[in-house]
Amino acid sequence: MDDFSHAIFYAALVVAGAGCYAPTPACSEGPEKRELRYGTADLEATPNGGFRIARLGTFSSCEALCASEMGVERVHHCAPPELRPLYKTADAEVDEWVVACDVDAVHCHDPTILAPPSFGSGRRPEGFTPRGRRAGAGGWLAASAALEAASVPAFERLARELRRHGAPRALVRAAHRAQNDETRHARVMGALAARYGVPATIPHVPRLPVRGREELAVENAREGCVGETLAAIVAHFQALHARDPRVRAAMRRIAQDETRHALLSHQVDAWAGSARAAAAKEAALAALEPGDIAAASRDEAAALGLPTRLEAARLIAAARALVWS
Numbered sequence: 001m002d003d004f005s006h007a008i009f010y011a012a013l014v015v016a017g018a019g020c021y022a023p024t025p026a027c028s029e030g031p032e033k034r035e036l037r038y039g040t041a042d043l044e045a046t047p048n049g050g051f052r053i054a055r056l057g058t059f060s061s062c063e064a065l066c067a068s069e070m071g072v073e074r075v076h077h078c079a080p081p082e083l084r085p086l087y088k089t090a091d092a093e094v095d096e097w098v099v100a101c102d103v104d105a106v107h108c109h110d111p112t113i114l115a116p117p118s119f120g121s122g123r124r125p126e127g128f129t130p131r132g133r134r135a136g137a138g139g140w141l142a143a144s145a146a147l148e149a150a151s152v153p154a155f156e157r158l159a160r161e162l163r164r165h166g167a168p169r170a171l172v173r174a175a176h177r178a179q180n181d182e183t184r185h186a187r188v189m190g191a192l193a194a195r196y197g198v199p200a201t202i203p204h205v206p207r208l209p210v211r212g213r214e215e216l217a218v219e220n221a222r223e224g225c226v227g228e229t230l231a232a233i234v235a236h237f238q239a240l241h242a243r244d245p246r247v248r249a250a251m252r253r254i255a256q257d258e259t260r261h262a263l264l265s266h267q268v269d270a271w272a273g274s275a276r277a278a279a280a281k282e283a284a285l286a287a288l289e290p291g292d293i294a295a296a297s298r299d300e301a302a303a304l305g306l307p308t309r310l311e312a313a314r315l316i317a318a319a320r321a322l323v324w325s
Contacts, residue, residue, distance in 0.1 A: 224265025
């Protein structure tokens with residue numbers, strides 16, 4: 001991991017340590033019943049009586065799995081994985097594995113989770129405006145799938161422009177790789193949204209023309225240097241905090257990809273940057289608001305690991321420091 005990637009990860013880690021799961025006056029410890037859910041293909045038994053969970057690792061017992069959950073202080077009781085019906089269609093029944101945990105965990109009662117997120121982070125193509133979203137975790141995931149899908153043509157255009165203006169081939173290849181990453185992200189977030197009962201609508205973005213180097217630099221400063229740096233920090237934060245194990249696993253991979261995208265943006269800025277790009281970067285940083293990335297409800301904060309408004313303000317401060325360092 002390079003220095004920039006380390007900086008993004010530790011920015012999220014420091015805020016996580018200073019936020020909901022630290023012993024602050026807004027948090028208290030108490031009993032809690034949790035049900036951890038996994039797809040039938042994601043959990044398999046191991047010879048020693050434990051089990052292996054895709055993307056999470058191997059656990060010797062249900063107690064070990066429950067203890068690994070964010071905020072858990074101690075495990076009183078747990079039940080081994082049980083197969084339960086998830087949903088039924090006319091043609092088939094889909095099951096899932098459920099592990100029930102009785103634990104003592106840290107509870108947070110932050111009253112500042114108020115404003116809905118405006119999905120201001122990430123690379124958006126020119127002319128794209130995110131639609132309003134449905135409430136709840138499924139609504140957030142569906143809107144995120146749409147934003148990830150919209151990033152695909154944004155990176156495709158960036159690759160064309162970099163090639164046209166004679167950028168180093170490594171930057172062109174990185175832009176194409178980011179395009180493929182965003183395709184995968186949209187698919188993953190759409191599948192998670194469907195699991196919460198909300199279908200994702202993929203936006204149609206027309207093929208956009210190649211711009212001049214100056215216009216490329218200005219958009220890259222705003223959408224890349226600022227938007228993607230913040231998106232990477234938030235993704236790492238969600239990978240640390242999301243209670244839904246599927247969301248947590250997805251965000252671990254997405255956080256790594258978004259960190260590379262942010263690094264690409266800063267490399268493009270170093271190659272094509274200008275006074276106008278620097279001004280655009282400063283304006284975008286000044287316009288960031290906690291409501292852009294904060295959870296709209298406690299359920300969203302818990303399931304998706306989204307920050308509270310206080311944590312969001314800290315994440316934005318970390319992004320500002322990173323962009324200008």
